[in-house]
Amino acid sequence: MKYNIAVIPGDGIGPEIIGEARKVLDKVGMVYGHDFQYTNVLMGGISIDTHGVPLTDEALETAKNSDSVLLGAVGGDVGNSKWYDVAPNLRPEAGLLAIRKGLNLFANIRPAYLYKELSDACPLKQEIIGDGFDMVIMRELTGGLYFGERHTKEVDGVMTAVDTLTYNENEIRRIAVKAFDIAMKRRKKVTSVDKANVLDSSRLWRSVVEEVAKDYPQVMLSHMLVDNCAMQLVMNPGQFDVILTENMFGDILSDEASMITGSIGMLSSASMNESKFGMYEPSHGSAPDIAGKNIANPIATILSAAMMLRYSFDLDMEASAVESAVEQVLKEGYRTADIYSEGCKKVTTAEMGDLIAKRI
Amino acid sequence: MKYNIAVIPGDGIGPEIIGEARKVLDKVGMVYGHDFQYTNVLMGGISIDTHGVPLTDEALETAKNSDSVLLGAVGGDVGNSKWYDVAPNLRPEAGLLAIRKGLNLFANIRPAYLYKELSDACPLKQEIIGDGFDMVIMRELTGGLYFGERHTKEVDGVMTAVDTLTYNENEIRRIAVKAFDIAMKRRKKVTSVDKANVLDSSRLWRSVVEEVAKDYPQVMLSHMLVDNCAMQLVMNPGQFDVILTENMFGDILSDEASMITGSIGMLSSASMNESKFGMYEPSHGSAPDIAGKNIANPIATILSAAMMLRYSFDLDMEASAVESAVEQVLKEGYRTADIYSEGCKKVTTAEMGDLIAKRI
Ligand SMILES: CC(C)[C@H](C(=O)O)[C@@H](O)C(=O)O
Ligand SMILES: CC(C)[C@H](C(=O)O)[C@@H](O)C(=O)O
Numbered sequence: 161m162k163y164n165i166a167v168i169p170g171d172g173i174g175p176e177i178i179g180e181a182r183k184v185l186d187k188v189g190m191v192y193g194h195d196f197q198y199t200n201v202l203m204g205g206i207s208i209d210t211h212g213v214p215l216t217d218e219a220l221e222t223a224k225n226s227d228s229v230l231l232g233a234v235g236g237d238v239g240n241s242k243w244y245d246v247a248p249n250l251r252p253e254a255g256l257l258a259i260r261k262g263l264n265l266f267a268n269i270r271p272a273y274l275y276k277e278l279s280d281a282c283p284l285k286q287e288i289i290g291d292g293f294d295m296v297i298m299r300e301l302t303g304g305l306y307f308g309e310r311h312t313k314e315v316d317g318v319m320t321a322v323d324t325l326t327y328n329e330n331e332i333r334r335i336a337v338k339a340f341d342i343a344m345k346r347r348k349k350v351t352s353v354d355k356a357n358v359l360d361s362s363r364l365w366r367s368v369v370e371e372v373a374k375d376y377p378q379v380m381l382s383h384m385l386v387d388n389c390a391m392q393l394v395m396n397p398g399q400f401d402v403i404l405t406e407n408m409f410g411d412i413l414s415d416e417a418s419m420i421t422g423s424i425g426m427l428s429s430a431s432m433n434e435s436k437f438g439m440y441e442p443s444h445g446s447a448p449d450i451a452g453k454n455i456a457n458p459i460a461t462i463l464s465a466a467m468m469l470r471y472s473f474d475l476d477m478e479a480s481a482v483e484s485a486v487e488q489v490l491k492e493g494y495r496t497a498d499i500y501s502e503g504c505k506k507v508t509t510a511e512m513g514d515l516i517a518k519r520i
Numbered sequence: 521m522k523y524n525i526a527v528i529p530g531d532g533i534g535p536e537i538i539g540e541a542r543k544v545l546d547k548v549g550m551v552y553g554h555d556f557q558y559t560n561v562l563m564g565g566i567s568i569d570t571h572g573v574p575l576t577d578e579a580l581e582t583a584k585n586s587d588s589v590l591l592g593a594v595g596g597d598v599g600n601s602k603w604y605d606v607a608p609n610l611r612p613e614a615g616l617l618a619i620r621k622g623l624n625l626f627a628n629i630r631p632a633y634l635y636k637e638l639s640d641a642c643p644l645k646q647e648i649i650g651d652g653f654d655m656v657i658m659r660e661l662t663g664g665l666y667f668g669e670r671h672t673k674e675v676d677g678v679m680t681a682v683d684t685l686t687y688n689e690n691e692i693r694r695i696a697v698k699a700f701d702i703a704m705k706r707r708k709k710v711t712s713v714d715k716a717n718v719l720d721s722s723r724l725w726r727s728v729v730e731e732v733a734k735d736y737p738q739v740m741l742s743h744m745l746v747d748n749c750a751m752q753l754v755m756n757p758g759q760f761d762v763i764l765t766e767n768m769f770g771d772i773l774s775d776e777a778s779m780i781t782g783s784i785g786m787l788s789s790a791s792m793n794e795s796k797f798g799m800y801e802p803s804h805g806s807a808p809d810i811a812g813k814n815i816a817n818p819i820a821t822i823l824s825a826a827m828m829l830r831y832s833f834d835l836d837m838e839a840s841a842v843e844s845a846v847e848q849v850l851k852e853g854y855r856t857a858d859i860y861s862e863g864c865k866k867v868t869t870a871e872m873g874d875l876i877a878k879r880i
Contacts, residue, residue: 253717283648283754305685310720320688321724325665328680355768357613360670364681390772391779394643394754408715412750412772419751 162195163473166226171205171252172446173456173509174232180458180513181230181465184485187517188469188478199226203259204234204252204446205243214255220262228472229263229439230465233446241448261302265431265439266331267338268299268410269467272417272427272443277490280501281422288395295400296346297417298339299410301431303331304361306407327361327406332368334434339404340376348379349401353389353409365406386413393417418443425457425498428464430471438472440464454508457496459486462516485519522555523833526586531565531612532806533816533869534592540818540873541590541825544845547877548829548838559586563619564594564612564806565603574615580622588832589623589799590825593806601808621662625791625799626691627698628661628770629827632777632787632803637850640861641782648755655760656706657777658699659770661791663691664721666767687721687766689728694794696732699764700739708739709761713749713769725766746773753777778803785817785858788824790831798832800824814868817856819846822876845879 167182169175182198189196201219208214214234223229235252236243243252259265273294274282282289308324336352343350352369354362366383373381384392386409392399393416405413418424427443442460450456463486470479489512495504496512507515527542529535542558549556561579568574574594583589595612596603603612619625633654634642642649668684696712703710712729714722726743733741744752746769752759753776765773778784787803802820810816823846830839849872855864856872867875 248717248723251717257718283645284643285645288643305715306718312720312724315688318688318690319724319728320686321719321721323685323719323721325683325685326680328675328678330678355665355771357608357611358617358666359681359683360672361681361683363608364672364679368679387771387775390750390776394776394779409772411715411747412769415747416750416754416776419754 162197163228164197164199164226166201166223166229167198168201168203168223168229168231169206170203170232170234170446171236172233172448172451174234174446176452176454176456176509177442177458177461178230178232180509181461183513184462184482184517184520185465187520188482191481191520192475192478194475194478203231203255205236205241207255208243208250208252213250214252215258220259223259223263228437228468230468231439231441232461233442233444235446237448257306259439260431261307263437263439264302264433266300266302267335267432268301268429269342269432270297270299270414270418270427270429270443271295272297272414272421274421275423275426275490278423278426278499281499282420283422284394284397284420288397290398293397293400295397295417296342296402297410297414298335298342298402298404299414300331300335300406302407303327304407325359325361327364329364329368332365333372336369336372336404338432339402340372340379343379343402344376347401350379350381351384351389351400351403352381353384353386353403353405353413355386355409356383357385361406369404389413390416393420414443423499424460425496426459426463428460428467430464430467432471436472436474438468440468454510455497456509457498458509458513459496459516462486462513481520482516485516488519489515522557523588524557524559524586526561526583526589527558528561528563528583528589528591529566530563530592530594530806531596532593532808532811534594534806536812536814536816536869537802537818537821538590538592540869541821543873544822544842544877544880545825547880548842551841551880552835552838554835554838563591563615565596565601567615568603568610568612573610574612575618580619583619583623588797588828590828591799591801592821593802593804595806597808617666619799620791621667623797623799624662624793626660626662627695627792628659628789629702629792630657630659630774630778630787630789630803631655632657632774632781634781635783635786635850638783638786638859641859642780643782644754644757644780648757650758653757653760655757655777656702656762657770657774658695658702658762658764659774660691660695660766663687664767685719685721687724689724692725692728693732696729696764698792699762700732700736703739703762704736707761710739710741711744711749711760711763712741713744713746713763713765713773715746715769716743717745721766729764749773750776753780774803783859784820785856786819786823788820788827790824790827792831796832796834798828800828814870815857816869817858818869818873819856822846822873841880842876845876848879849875
């Protein structure tokens with residue numbers, strides 16, 4: 161079958177890691193008889209350089225008309241890049257926010273798990289890690305403080321800035337349903353994270369999540385305050401299966417969760433709409449400091465492509481083949497610089513892509 | 521001299537740990553010739569049980585008329601307590617929010633550092649800890665999402681909840697000044713944490729903080745996004761001296777920071793107004809599960825009393841005496857259950873208080 165994939169290399173290491181993911185997808189196509197067609201889309205700094213804006217309407221349209229989107233990373237070095245000498249809505253990251261909203265990608269799925277082979281890089285002690293951990297953060301991505309009304313103006317001669325955190329029951333319900341659906345395929349545990357002792361939006365969140373939970377009697381639901389969750393991630397990460405939370409809390413907690421794995425270069429993510437359409441991207445950023453050096457780790461992007469095969473194209477077998485190839489290569493001791501430890505074989509970005517593609 | 525201290529034992533382990541802090545203060549009074557007078561104030565669950573509300577106007581007045589406030593902890597077991605079967609503004613924690621606002625305690629100072637003697641309990645690996653870490657979180661405490669307008673109502677038949685995040689330049693300036701003042705007495709580094717790539721309030725925050733920084737040419741200021749900070753705390757806590765941030769981010773980050781020390785039972789905190797008035801309390805909660813068992817760790821509360829001596833009463837020598845006594849007792853190997861490890865001497869709450877008082 162033919163699949164039209166909008167590919168957004170973006171900035172920094174984006175083009176390099178996307179190149180390796182395409183390499184792997186092409187191999188999957190060859191072996192399993194699929195035809196992956198790629199359309200290049202500009203977003204972020206490179207779009208600013210070319211068109212003066214981080215995402216053009218045409219670029220968004222191209223993404224919309226594709227079967228799925230594969231994204232590298234956007235953004236540059238904030239302190240040292242002309243991209244940031246402009247209004248916030250013209251900066252590279254604004255393209256990311258615009259495409260999330262424009263494609264209605266409300267469900268951001270970020271897995272965070274410990275690679276046994278890489279547990280040396282985990283910042284947590286062995287007593288804390290125990291038998292390892294394996295969680296998914298389900299972050300609401302198109303609501304809350306990110307997309308609420310905001311303004312800055314003088315009030316009685318004093319500069320005052322306002323942001324608004326809004327959620328309605330439909331927005332909460334649809335992300336909760338996604339979280340429970342994923343939990344059903346996993347260890348059947350949802351931890352919904354909010355600040356219900358302070359926020360109205362959190363109290364509505366809690367009540368809608370409890371309503372949704374009634375349709376999933378097999379799933380164990382618990383609620384946790386966001387400050388407590390930030391502590392629990394460090395003290396006992398193994399307790400989590402699916403963490404369900406709103407946009408800003410999800411931003412903070414998913415980064416914390418990815419960091420405790422010690423292998424952020426390995427973590428993929430998906431952002432989905434109501435149907436099977438999704439945008440797939442590594443959890444890490446554009447790492448401008450190592451761009452163009454052929455040393456970035458392409459695995460997070462390759463695993464994001466695997467997520468795409470599974471979630472958007474229903475190609476479970478093909479997705480598993482990619483995941484197994486990654487595992488295989490790690491078992492054989494191949495490592496990019498970010499995950500290298502003594503006794504392993506250090507490889508470049510391109511070599512890592514080749515090694516994985518070869519094992520499919 | 522005579523000092524009038526409003527004492528709020530609160531709920532759970534609150535009364536026990538407050539008892540030990542008073543024991544220590546009394547010893548300080550005896551040795552150094554001060555007269556500490558205590559007025560008991562009800563707040564939290566115990567106030568609900570007695571007066572039907574978590575904080576009465578009279579209680580707030582008593583606190584206002586004191587020279588400083590010493591607080592144990594408020595709140596119960598959310599799932600299992602009648603205190604939570606009511607509207608949020610009638611729950612124990614609402615008393616805490618009301619007294620913060622009522623006393624204008626906008627500057628919340630939460631130190632988080634590693635006790636060399638207790639580094640076994642730190643969840644982070646030795647490579648991450650390095651030479652240890654010692655930071656102070658300066659959290660804005662009376663603005664932002666905590667005290668913005670909020671409501672929940674039907675909009676076009678859909679339940680919708682709104683919270684508002686507001687900051688004006690004066691609110692930002694006064695907390696920034698406190699942070700820079702503290703940095704001047706420490707390692708002269710301020711990391712201001714915000715989400716300036718998304719929020720208007722964060723952009724105002726950043727610009728006001730930069731303005732304040734001009735008055736402190738010796739202090740090194742840097743900005744960090746909140747999601748990145750959540751990662752950096754786990755990967756490289758040693759980089760931080762003073763973290764300056766708004767209310768909600770401070771709630772999350774200060775809990776994460778306290779957890780990576782592994783000794784949350786040891787961490788004190790202060791909440792100050794413009795002048796020297798402050799409310800002092802342990803960073804940990806009311807721990808209802810261990811209440812009344814004489815096993816809680818009173819050290820965080822005792823160190824909070826030391827902060828009170830230093831910040832509100834200018835009794836530096838006395839504060840240092842308390843801190844040294846705590847260190848002494850730890851060096852001698854005495855431990856409450858929460859920080860106990862093999863080879864140490866396990867003591868009760870009351871014994872720990874006695875041991876510390878005796879060494880002053
Ligand atoms: C770049 C930024 C706007 C974005 C966010 O906050 O969502 C990023 O941190 C992320 O988590 O994808
Ligand atoms: C109890 C709660 C309202 C409070 C807060 O969020 O400020 C607590 O978590 C804290 O950090 O002191």
